[in-house]
Amino acid sequence: MRLLAHTNIDFLGKRKIAGILSFSMILMGLVSLVLKGGPLLGIDFTGGTLAQLQFAVPTNVAEIRLVLLENGFSRPTIQRFGSDNEMLIRMPAEETVQFSDRLKSALTDYEFTIRRLETVGPKIGEELKGKALWSVFYALLGILLYITIRFDRYYALGAVAALAHDVLITLGIFSLLNLEIDLAILAAFLTIVGYSLNDTIVVFDRIRENAKTQRRAEFYATVNRSINQTLGRTVITSLTTLMVVTTLFLIGGEVIKYFAFAMIVGVIVGTYSSIYVASPLMAALESRAQERSGK
Amino acid sequence: MLSRPGPRFAIIGLMLLWVIYALMPTVQYRALTDEQKEARRIDGTLELLEHRIINLGLDLQGGIHLVLEVDLPALVRSLADGRDDRLDEVLSQTDAEVAATDAEFFDVFATQAAAANLRLIRYFSSQGTKLPEIIDGLRAEADDAVSRALEIIRNRVDQFGVSEPTIQKSGRRRIIVELAGIKDPEQARKLIQNTALLEFNLLQDISIAQEVMLKLDDVIKVGGGPTEELASAQDTIAGTTVSEDTGLEAVLGAGLDTAAAPQGLAISAAAISANPFTAYVHVHGNDLVVPARYRHAVENLLASPVVRANIPSDGAFLWSARTEQLPVHDGEQNFYQLYYVYREPGLTGGVITKARADIGALGSSSSSQPVVNVSMNNEGAKVWARMTGANVGRRVALVLDKKVHMAPVINSKIPNGATVIEGMDSMEEAKMIAIVLRAGSLPAPVSIVEERSVGPTMGQDSINMGVRAASIGGFLVIVFMLVYYRVSGLIATAALIFNILIVLAALASLRATLTLPGIAGLILTVGMAVDANVLIFERIREELEKGKSVRAAIDSGYARATVTIVDANVTTILAALVLFQFGSGPIKGFAITLFWGIAASMFTAIFMTRTIFMAITQRPKIKTLSI
Numbered sequence: 001m002r003l004l005a006h007t008n009i010d011f012l013g014k015r016k017i018a019g020i021l022s023f024s025m026i027l028m029g030l031v032s033l034v035l036k037g038g039p040l041l042g043i044d045f046t047g048g049t050l051a052q053l054q055f056a057v058p059t060n061v062a063e064i065r066l067v068l069l070e071n072g073f074s075r076p077t078i079q080r081f082g083s084d085n086e087m088l089i090r091m092p093a094e095e096t097v098q099f100s101d102r103l104k105s106a107l108t109d110y111e112f113t114i115r116r117l118e119t120v121g122p123k124i125g126e127e128l129k130g131k132a133l134w135s136v137f138y139a140l141l142g143i144l145l146y147i148t149i150r151f152d153r154y155y156a157l158g159a160v161a162a163l164a165h166d167v168l169i170t171l172g173i174f175s176l177l178n179l180e181i182d183l184a185i186l187a188a189f190l191t192i193v194g195y196s197l198n199d200t201i202v203v204f205d206r207i208r209e210n211a212k213t214q215r216r217a218e219f220y221a222t223v224n225r226s227i228n229q230t231l232g233r234t235v236i237t238s239l240t241t242l243m244v245v246t247t248l249f250l251i252g253g254e255v256i257k258y259f260a261f262a263m264i265v266g267v268i269v270g271t272y273s274s275i276y277v278a279s280p281l282m283a284a285l286e287s288r289a290q291e292r293s294g295k
Numbered sequence: 296m297l298s299r300p301g302p303r304f305a306i307i308g309l310m311l312l313w314v315i316y317a318l319m320p321t322v323q324y325r326a327l328t329d330e331q332k333e334a335r336r337i338d339g340t341l342e343l344l345e346h347r348i349i350n351l352g353l354d355l356q357g358g359i360h361l362v363l364e365v366d367l368p369a370l371v372r373s374l375a376d377g378r379d380d381r382l383d384e385v386l387s388q389t390d391a392e393v394a395a396t397d398a399e400f401f402d403v404f405a406t407q408a409a410a411a412n413l414r415l416i417r418y419f420s421s422q423g424t425k426l427p428e429i430i431d432g433l434r435a436e437a438d439d440a441v442s443r444a445l446e447i448i449r450n451r452v453d454q455f456g457v458s459e460p461t462i463q464k465s466g467r468r469r470i471i472v473e474l475a476g477i478k479d480p481e482q483a484r485k486l487i488q489n490t491a492l493l494e495f496n497l498l499q500d501i502s503i504a505q506e507v508m509l510k511l512d513d514v515i516k517v518g519g520g521p522t523e524e525l526a527s528a529q530d531t532i533a534g535t536t537v538s539e540d541t542g543l544e545a546v547l548g549a550g551l552d553t554a555a556a557p558q559g560l561a562i563s564a565a566a567i568s569a570n571p572f573t574a575y576v577h578v579h580g581n582d583l584v585v586p587a588r589y590r591h592a593v594e595n596l597l598a599s600p601v602v603r604a605n606i607p608s609d610g611a612f613l614w615s616a617r618t619e620q621l622p623v624h625d626g627e628q629n630f631y632q633l634y635y636v637y638r639e640p641g642l643t644g645g646v647i648t649k650a651r652a653d654i655g656a657l658g659s660s661s662s663s664q665p666v667v668n669v670s671m672n673n674e675g676a677k678v679w680a681r682m683t684g685a686n687v688g689r690r691v692a693l694v695l696d697k698k699v700h701m702a703p704v705i706n707s708k709i710p711n712g713a714t715v716i717e718g719m720d721s722m723e724e725a726k727m728i729a730i731v732l733r734a735g736s737l738p739a740p741v742s743i744v745e746e747r748s749v750g751p752t753m754g755q756d757s758i759n760m761g762v763r764a765a766s767i768g769g770f771l772v773i774v775f776m777l778v779y780y781r782v783s784g785l786i787a788t789a790a791l792i793f794n795i796l797i798v799l800a801a802l803a804s805l806r807a808t809l810t811l812p813g814i815a816g817l818i819l820t821v822g823m824a825v826d827a828n829v830l831i832f833e834r835i836r837e838e839l840e841k842g843k844s845v846r847a848a849i850d851s852g853y854a855r856a857t858v859t860i861v862d863a864n865v866t867t868i869l870a871a872l873v874l875f876q877f878g879s880g881p882i883k884g885f886a887i888t889l890f891w892g893i894a895a896s897m898f899t900a901i902f903m904t905r906t907i908f909m910a911i912t913q914r915p916k917i918k919t920l921s922i
Contacts, residue, residue, distance in 0.1 A: 194869070
């Protein structure tokens with residue numbers, strides 16, 4: 001069996017349409033981010049408490065919210081978590097003192113267990129935020145250096161532009177859907193970076209190989225041909241990876257669900273970007289440089 | 296050499312052996328029922344096994360992760376001679392500035408105090424007379440508070456009831472405590488935060504201890520106690536670990552280094568049914584010692600009702616806080632000391648005002664040896680003088696939270712509380728004893744700044760869901776590969792399964808921890824490991840289309856794809872390394888599986904599948920390839 005063999009699609013010819021699509025996706029996410037005052041950060045970064053409660057019988061979220069408010073908890077965020085019996089309660093940092101004891105006395109009329117409790121002090125949250133930003137920075141820097149060494153700086157710029165594109169779009173989608181960014185999602189982002197790059201490099205590698213035997217004037221054609229040659233592999237790998245992350249999303253449990261969701265978005269966007277963002281951008285930079293040195 | 300399949304298969308075979316060796320204990324452990332685990336715990340062999348299995352993270356087996364930090368404003372307040380609004384104000388301003396700027400607390404405190412015209416000498420005259428002295432003194436106090444808190448928590452380790460707790464200092468002012476598999480996180484949290492209790496209990500005479508223990512032998516034999524089950528539990532596992540025929544009579548009084556001590560001091564069921572208590576206890580000099588592996592068995596005995604009812608009301612058995620290495624006839628072994636003390640403490644540690652490790656004064660009996668100098672308040676000194684005066688020549692145990700840290704002999708009456716403790720082997724040990732003594736008198740104000748706890752049922756749910764998702768995801772990928780690449784797909788599947796086994800074996804060997812994100816990483820590895828094979832296979836197909844022979848197509852397919860695979864994987868490995876460096880527990884788990892997954896995929900996809908192809912294409916007649 002063989003899919004997508006001997007295709008001859010003019011990918012670079014559609015770079016304008018692709019550019020418009022990418023820009024509008026990014027813009028949409030940015031608008032959402034600006035309107036909402038930045039990404040919605042989880043307690044890992046803001047500090048606060050998160051408790052996952054399991055009740056003996058299905059219990060109403062609104063009812064619990066009312067009980068908590070009556071017992072002096074301010075600003076509790078409560079949502080259903082998986083089954084009808086479970087819910088997730090989030091509290092801002094100033095409510096975390098003696099949280100579990102207070103919770104138990106507030107909910108004496110209910111039979112429940114605390115299945116998971118996470119408390120992060122505001123100071124730790126700040127530190128984690130700083131560390132997170134640095135880690136993304138170092139990852140990108142390392143990648144930029146590696147590609148510059150193995151290829152050249154135009155390839156590196158193309159690849160990093162594609163990465164920024166992928167992370168911005170995923171971040172935007174998380175903002176649009178009001179999903180929280182916590183440590184696990186950050187890990188997903190870094191994995192997306194790794195994955196998207198993996199895809200990009202496979203294409204770049206073929207371009208480099210083909211360019212050796214090709215005249216300069218036909219650089220765009222070479223890029224197109226390389227993308228077509230690797231298309232089968234690109235699609236198959238994205239497919240198998242999507243299979244596993246979708247399985248994870250559907251049956252991996254609530255805790256891992258949004259991690260898997262970020263990966264799904266990342267794999268789709270990453271596959272698209274290595275074809276429509278990284279390669280055209282690199283080709284444009286590379287051929288402009290070649291023209292200059294040719295004159 | 297590696298151009299022929301033979302040696303290559305040998306390498307793969309070695310890898311396979313290593314994988315089996317690394318994963319056997321985990322399989323064995325998982326197969327044990329709870330009763331078998333308990334039997335092995337009493338027999339002392341469970342711990343060895345637990346050391347070699349794949350560690351499950353807190354999120355998978357339940358447990359608690361705590362980060363404690365010294366509450367500096369509270370500490371400074373408690374050290375001040377008197378406190379007033381001005382000091383409080385400077386402290387709260389300092390706290391706010393530190394939170395905002397991340398500067399060092401005591402530097403900010405010094406500048407804030409100067410700005411507010413607050414003379415620190417008024418509050419901290421005991422630390423020194425000049426500002427730098429005072430600031431350094433306070434800083435040292437903060438460090439000491441961390442050491443005390445650390446020691447108190449370590450001292451309570453066994454009360455948490457988990458096999459491998461992590462208790463470590465992080466940075467200068469923080470302590471990380473991780474208790475995996477704990478049943479009740481709340482109780483653990485309270486146990487960590489409780490104030491420590493230091494007591495001084497006089498030791499009872501060793502002959503009395505021996506009488507009590509012989510009596511316990513009798514009552515356990517008559518009253519049943521847990522002996523029956525113990526002996527039978529020993530019997531059931533004797534074939535594997537405890538050799539029956541050592542003919543041991545480790546009866547009380549037998550010295551350790553005599554020939555009576557059996558190989559590795561395994562104790563036979565026969566000895567246990569003859570002397571159900573004393574079989575475990577040896578005499579070493581003036582001490583009673585129990586081999587570390589049998590501590591759990593002796594604890595069980597001590598906790599049984601029949602034993603509790605037969606220990607005289609004025610006595611109590613206490614364990615030493617640490618193990619000690621003692622020579623046995625075939626090497627060394629770890630022992631706990633068992634102390635038989637008077638139940639009522641003669642003095643409690645609140646009376647201690649100072650405890651410092653030092654070098655013994657010249658001309659004294661401990662000249663230039665490490666010692667601990669202790670001072671007490673008036674009230675304590677009076678009781679201490681009476682207690683030491685009446686018991687010269689006897690031993691007194693320093694007991695922190697029911698653990699004996701030392702049991703020195705009282706040399707003479709100590710009239711004014713100024714006590715010198717000698718007999719430490721090193722300055723480190725002296726410092727430790729000093730910390731223990733301070734821990735009982737000075738509260739260490741620590742607060743929880745981060746907590747993550749997961750209930751045990753939640754962990755089990757996560758494992759079930761993770762394993763289910765992994766199996767279904769893996770199954771889908773395998774089916775796809777078989778349909779799409781046929782026989783070659785089968786080879787890729789073998790590589791994929793081997794890949795997962797290698798990752799798990801690496802986790803077990805490195806004592807790394809498998810977390811829920813770790814399982815996600817493993818699943819992701821499945822998706823990405825196939826990629827290497829897809830790259831190779833697609834390339835081989837292209838080469839075949841160019842009209843190359845099967846062997847030439849395989850050769851050039853692998854050669855060209857390998858470059859791409861390495862380039863593409865290095866970047867993902869970079870991302871994994873950054874994650875590992877930055878991440879905390881669960882994220883680290885993800886980074887580890889991702890890293891090993893990719894590393895292993897290069898071996899399985901490039902080396903292993905190539906070897907199989909080599910073997911297939913060695914037959915000269917081969918014309919077509921199922922790909």
